[in-house]
Amino acid sequence: MRTTTAGRILAAGLAAVLLIAGCSDESGANAGGPTFDLTQLDPGNYSTTPRDQEQARTEHTGAMLEAARLGTALPAAVDIDARLVHRSSIYVDRRITPILLPSDIALIERAEFAQLTPGLVAGWQSRGQRRQGIGLGTALEMVTLRFDSAAAAANAAGLMSARAQQKWPDDTPVTVPDFGEAQARWSTQHRRVDAQLVRDDMVLLVRAEDPVSEPSEPTASTTLVQRALRAILDGLSDYTPTPADQLDSLPIDTDSMLARTLPLENTAQFTGDTDPSMVLPRQAWLHSALRADLAKTAYADTGVDLVAISGAVLYRAADAPAAARLLAALADAESARYAPIDSPPNMAGVGCYDRKDPKSSADRYPPTCFLHVGRYVAVVEGANTQQVHQRTAAQYGLLAEA
Template structure:
């Protein structure tokens, strides 16, 4: 930890020295000659996101609103500080089903009839999979309380049919349907609350013998904290979902779009605009990212082909970049900045024999109060994406 904090400080000082200019109160965007940036064939003109609206957009946007309200695994138990999946999209709809043990995705729409929108987050106790407990939390909104209760019953019954187990009582939540599977070593719990359905999955793959008491305690806390947090969630009337805004201040439209090869196997477009809070489940180290976001005043995060953060002010970009670099420093080595973009901070895989997929070439750059993280399959691609992303942020300004 001492090394990590020292590295953070060194990076922050170096970034500040390389970007500071003007008065001592703030930093300003350095002068970059846009015409000299090699952006390859990547787009450099902002998109009108409204033209991408579909019949599914309203549910996806409402999912983000739910995600902005509910607790994350590490907030329920600080031991769940990791999130190992590379590109998590917490939005849950009938077309993008929740992850539930022993329930096939194709079965979910029929079992969860009346689903409006939902949110999913996950966490692990250890950085590497299957060496410690992991959790998944789903918060699903239905059209009414009856639909939520029906879905809870049908999902729990189907799960028990496929994977029989022992009935468990969750203290403080007597109406919850909970089942411990000795074979899969998982505790799955469903709780209907008004028009919401809460699902908590927790597993312990390593303890011998398994003590279910900590798993039950986590589930109890997850239900209690989720119900309390949902008091701050105001459901958008179903007939108004289609009018929820797709973009805020044009940030998503200024983010590099997804390429065909970046699309998910299901074909679902993962492009989305998040608040800082709803962006945390997509971060590898959500607890560290929360501290970094709070420090830099991040309010919006755009996800598409690449990632863009909006901070409180120009000077905050320095600290955010330092924090983002620090989180992944173990697997990277520093490389030169892209041509004519001297203040970008770029890194390549430290050991190509073992970590190239986990640590692809990446660049961090700042424009005004925005920070962008771009990566490529090789260094040249990362450089061109960095140039294109800079042009998008600077376009018309």
């Protein structure tokens, strides 16, 4: 899923939580956020009726839900190396399934992914890097793939290994400490170590890049791969695979989070096969943060446990005061690029913003509103002021009626 502007602001906004965590300590009557008369709001044609997300279930939904379960168990790059805090990709969806293909990942190009992974059930992709720009510092990419059998995993690993040897014949074999069974190669040209490890029905792919250090040699990258493999396996120890014949029983909408979230207007913009809306525990969403270090601490500070991503992005914090702190941080984070605009009609106090510089990208910085209702914080965007106002009114209706 390509990130929406709301998703970018939301991830980036967490960077400010630590700086202003105490600036909005609401503990009185307004701790749950402002309340409004629903009859006086204008949601336009947007629905204010919670939807039954089960109606969006398809034959592919179970695999997507299982992919999210994997992401909940797996470490982000920042969990392995505190310096790897930046996200480079514009995509926030880390799930992998036979129809939800990843961007190009370590060892596999998107175009050949299906050919190299027969028997895939679900997977998860994650990346973190030391600098914001590509190729400016150490980077770590991790892909965890679950197959329908150990034999299928071994077969896919063999196919991927053969393809890698064909594509990069000059790579030099290296040994990963503690993981002698892993197939690993050092590329002098690309300054990276690629490793592949098979464990039962899982294939782990790890790539560590170090494009700037001199002299160029594999020791540091090999050590990073070692740490990543150990952390992934530790995380998988807390993952209980859902049997393949029970994937369709996995719930789509944890605690009715999606029912409380504005729906996508056009699901076909992401995939024609299923609604990509999802509910993620905070560890899974951490993989999509623009600044994972600050996001990780912010989630803990405000007690965020679930995030729903659909037509808006909805956070659930520990309680209403924590949600107020989170909202203040999100609204403050883009202050250098955003300027306040009017609140939606009859919704005084709701913070809405538009880009300060008219020459800035309207796609990256569209009108955006931040809404706080109880323990929930929503980030809503629109193509213009009227649309974002109507969508915010509809999102309030969904939260107020829940």
